[in-house]
Amino acid sequence: EAQVTQNPRYLITVTGKKLTVTCSQNMNHEYMSWYRQDPGLGLRQIYYSMNVEATDKGDVPEGYKVSRKEKRNFPLILESPSPNQTSLYFCASTKALAGRTGELFFGEGSRLTVL
Amino acid sequence: GESVGLHLPTLSVQEGDNSIINCAYSNSASDYFIWYKQESGKGPQFIIDIRSNMDKRQGQRVTVLLNKTVKHLSLQIAATQPGDSAVYFCAEGKAAGNKLTFGGGTRVLVKP
Numbered sequence: 001e002a003q004v005t006q007n008p009r010y011l012i013t014v015t016g017k018k019l020t021v022t023c024s025q026n027m028n029h030e031y032m033s034w035y036r037q038d039p040g041l042g043l044r045q046i047y048y049s050m051n052v053e054a055t056d057k058g059d060v061p062e063g064y065k066v067s068r069k070e071k072r073n074f075p076l077i078l079e080s081p082s083p084n085q086t087s088l089y090f091c092a093s094t095k096a097l098a099g100r101t102g103e104l105f106f107g108e109g110s111r112l113t114v115l
Numbered sequence: 116g117e118s119v120g121l122h123l124p125t126l127s128v129q130e131g132d133n134s135i136i137n138c139a140y141s142n143s144a145s146d147y148f149i150w151y152k153q154e155s156g157k158g159p160q161f162i163i164d165i166r167s168n169m170d171k172r173q174g175q176r177v178t179v180l181l182n183k184t185v186k187h188l189s190l191q192i193a194a195t196q197p198g199d200s201a202v203y204f205c206a207e208g209k210a211a212g213n214k215l216t217f218g219g220g221t222r223v224l225v226k227p
Contacts, residue, residue, distance in 0.1 A: 033214065040219060043217040045215075059214075103149070104215065107158050
């Protein structure tokens with residue numbers, strides 16, 4: 001089954017404790033992206049990757065890191081989480097957006113609470 | 116700045132009636148627009164898209180209309196069903212770009 005898998009789905013942590021949210025897709029997609037979803041703000045892009053070893057900042061990258069060592073995986077790293085990073089996070093992937101209409105395939109989401 | 120927004124945060128509709136969800140955008144350079152549906156506890160799911168050189172596109176029970184003159188996008192759902200209850204997002208992007216810009220979402224509640 002074609003899917004984007006995120007882990008963990010739920011996490012409660014404390015300020016400053018490094019954490020990683022993993023994302024894996026089995027559709028051989030070049031493009032992957034992370035979004036955060038907050039009430040009233042919709043989905044905002046954190047980072048994206050056009051292909052392996054090619055990552056770039058989105059609209060709200062502060063406090064986050066990503067890596068793309070393999071095509072299927074795109075982990076989101078919070079080196080020192082803070083309460084304002086409490087949010088619902090979505091990973092998404094697609095074939096390269098250029099020239100296409102950008103149908104993104106989303107994971108089920110990871111709800112993160114930073115105390 | 117660029118923005119994609121929605122007119123109504125919540126839309127209540129009777130089962131069997133048609134639903135119309137509206138979206139205003141400000142970036143006239145966008146090449147395409149997409150509607151996503153997000154059910155509770157799930158990630159957004161692609162519904163339908165439309166290129167900027169089109170004004171109408173139909174799918175299964177859904178129709179998207181694009182009015183570039185007033186920068187307005189709408190999603191029409193025919194014969195709304197309980198399973199259509201969800202939050203609907205519009206998004207816009209450029210063919211040579213690297214991201215989609217999402218609106219804030221409209222919640223659709225289907226009454227039996």
